[in-house]
Amino acid sequence: MLSTVRSFSIFLIFSLFFFTSPTSGSESDHKYQAGDPVTLWVNKVGPYNNPQEIYNYYSLPFCHSSGNAAHKWGGLGEVLGGNQLIDSQIDIKFKKNVDKNTICELELDATKVKRLKDAIDNSYWFEFFMDDLPLWGFVGELHPHRSPDNKHVLYTNKNIFVKYNGDHIIHVNLTQDSPKPLEEGSVLGMTYSVKWISTDISFARRFDVYLDHPFFEHQIHWFSVFNSFMMVIFLTGLVSMILIRTLRKDYAKYAREDDDLEALERDVNEESGWKLVHGDVFRTPQNLVLLTAVVGAGAQLATLALLVIILAIIGMLYIGRGAIVTTSIVCYALTSFISGYVSGGMYSRYGGKKWVKSMILTASLIPFLCFGIGFILNTIAIFYRSLAAIPFGTMVVIFVIWAFISFPLVLLGTVVGKNWSGAPNNPCRVKTIPRPIPEKKWYLTPFVVSLLGGLLPFGSIFIEMYFVFTSFWNYKVYYVYGFMLLVFVILIIVTICVTIVGTYFLLNAENYHWQWTSFFCAASTAVYVFLYSLYYYYLKTKMSGFFQTSFYFGYTLMFCLGLGILCGAVGYLGSNLFVRRIYRNIKCD
Template sequence: MVSTFRSSFLLLLVSLFALLAFASESDHKYQTDEQVTLWVNKVGPYNNPQETYNYFSLPFCHPPGNAGHKWGGLGEVLGGNELIDSQIDMKFKKNVGRTTICIIELDATKVKQFRDAIGKSYWFEFFIDDLPLWGFIGEVHSDKKNDKIQHLLYTNKNIFVRYNGDQIIHVNLTQDSPKPLEEGKALDMTYSVQWIPTDVAFSRRFDIYLDHPFFEHQIHWFSIFNSFMMVIFLTGLVSMILMRTLRNDYAKYAREDDDLETLERDVSEESGWKLVHGDVFRSPRNMVLFSAVVGTGAQLAMLVLLVIILAIIGMLYIGRGAIVTTFIVCYALTSFISGYVSGGMYSRNGGKSWIKSMILTASLFPFMCFGIGFILNTIAIFYGSLAAIPFGTMVVVFVIWAFISFPLALLGTVVGRNWSGAPNNPCRVKTIPRPIPEKKWYLTPSVVSLMGGLLPFGSIFIEMYFVFTSFWNYKVYYVYGFMLLVFMILMIVTVCVTIVGTYFLLNAENYHWQWTSFFSAASTAFYVYFYSIYYYYMKTKMSGFFQTSFYFGYTLMLCLGLGILCGAVGFLGSNLFVRRIYRNIKCD
């Protein structure tokens, strides 16, 4: 028990300082003839990125004895990486001719394993000095004359290493000598190494993995311009048309006329958002849950902004699992924000069960992710995949939540309650709720909520394609400057659309605007998930229960976070708008 706790605590420290860890790796230097390690990582079907297995789950040449393992931090483990020392002889600047690694004696079991893997287009991943190498394990050859299909296994690996001075710049791998898989045969597995000098700087060595034509294509710039024009249109709509209407309303409501007939006529014609001033600041239903989702959404908004900025500054895409590690650590450190926003809102609305609100705020999003992750982890364990999260890693994540995230959320709740002050609503809330008249179908909360996410989704539609492609199709996403710009556009569009929807709802004399404004903004996530279904069937070749469950499970986790984030931002923007307009009218 003590050793388990010590190992978990050590892994926690490694995870917390992961950024520093992979920063030091960027200075790898080697002496001539110094041993360079080839790390084998994983294998799996090429079309199913998350369905990965230990490299030695296939009967390849296994290194003698206990091979060394390399752990790069929490994010690397969660990403399904398990680096094992291949123990092949490779020294810095020393060429190696074709050399035998081992001889594989093929029996019926090994032949079946290799044939099944080749038939499913299995690929593998190696690492040399933190630079990846990829390749397929074999190929399928069709003999049309004899109407036969042969499965050929590549038996020779040629490794090319480019170096500049005492540092490795680029690695590449080619394979040849495909041999048929026949029971009773022996296959000689060989490799060769060739060192090639280059003048490419060490700081530019990762550029070769970045697909500049794909991410910086003209359509990417066009989508940014299109979203920017949408922002101008919406802000113009809110500032010119909406505020002009409000000025007319203010003029009507503030007019003081001694003419009794005119006054009676104005009162009889009075309608719209002014009539619900006695109910508009009534506390929303399920205040505990509402304050929790708004607080969590405010934290997620700050978290995404922080992670994007760190990715731009630190080029986190270079390190294996660096983005995931940064996200988890920053989530824990920003938990104060969720507690502060939730506690302040709950206190201002007269809530008494603040402990319940605090616990729900601190555990809402993590436990939703845990529930989805538990189901996916069970599937991964059943399949024996590297995507299964080890128990020790789960302990580390729980320790981060229990000893960092939860206390910060508690502190934020206490500070938010004490600093929130008394309710300062511009209008007094009446004791008896006003009945809500029936309106046309397009002014109902459900329709307003569903339509509210269309324009925000349109502003991020193209960027979602690039994000999905990078995550599910082996491309390295590195244009975080684009992502920052699109994220800011999304926030502005979400606030503007939610304000317009809230104004229409109040004009329909429906004062239940809080949840409606939240769902109106959160519905963006519904359209993203709907798009993910289209992307799965039209843009990928994924198949099988394992990959399908992981695809839609991870996408559901993403959309839940996006929905809570957008919903909170939409509500907070609408809240400022509502307080602003009711501050300028005469309330009874």
């Protein structure tokens, strides 16, 4: 089994290297000699306010050279991001200026005029790449004060400015001019110019210009991290003070000498709260298979998030197109052992017998949730003929990674967890007859405890959610993964503290169904994140249309489900350690 997994891991890494290798020899090392051809790749076009509504650049009637233009195929992340690079076949040579050269003569008929006017009405923008550096521009401009026939103008000249240092391209920029009205029957000459400018900026710093330092390193960002850190100190101190002092009093009753029988009998008769449910607290929870699956999957997601953040800090993954997505897919496959180990061990400790069912659900829970949402979004993208549609070949590659890497590792982890950590080790014996749960006040019910449990964890990541959402939906490159690492650690600590407090309140209310409650107490953080996404959509963006709305809430739902499972697993595991710790020191029989 191990040799098979290792072989497929090597195959996967080789395949990803093959998929991401560029097609041009000069672009592979980013070094050029004077006069070497430099490829300008056209990528995509779409409404500026709808980031996911993207189409092939030549879906609009732009100049399209005759013959088969070369395509540049990237890795999984680039394809999933909707990138489709096509050689523009515009003649550009390293360090060779071009004053003005003709691309083509664009003959406008009624259909082309209508499509271009619709694009301008919707603020269509386009994206090019040169030496893996992006260039952006708008298709045209709208002049509302002009007559209806002349208010739409198309930019007909593109000025490309390229900064270089030695044999490296450092920065590219695009400006447009020569706006011409869109009139049926007219012929527009589409032209371009290229100007090369020397610079002393080093090759290692060439991506700095795309990073919005004032936005991400604003004082409010630092303040939010500091505020969350203070919340951690407060919560951990509060939990330690309340729980340790309270539990110490309870333990003192059981630590008395045997000769104080009268006092001990009186204390036992006055017992209440969490001590009374010691015979039921380790009872097998309902839907054990599902609980072990979500806890195992959540433990894997927590490991995955931590690993990807660290790799992003070390390797600056934000530089490569789709590098974050590709890294996440590979790391998810290779960390699948963790989900199987946690799920298998937990299921075995509770005495579960259908471990194959548990293993299959653990291995397929996250992939099939993503597949279900992705299938709906992909159907919409195919209907709109958008580049956001995932090609069938990419689906096959992802399925192969899951079937031959992820699934075998989950199986291996389940077997190891079942045999190494699956022995029952409950501090207290479970009674045969379940104890009735008394009626309590409304604020001590599992639903209220679960709902309120997510408030503080959400408060600790609230500001960071704004930066993450703005980066993903507003064309900003997220690069402050150090902030994200701090916020992630804070989220884990706050989630554990809050869930322990919620579990303690529940047990004091003599309700021993703490397993699912602890999970939902932590997972409810995702509910507040989704509510925040509603606020962000309506007040912070200008998105519109069925396509973009579907993708916005589809991606957000996918993210919130993952966040909820992650937090829920962390909350359960923290509460499980807490419950075993407090019942270990009392006389259960």
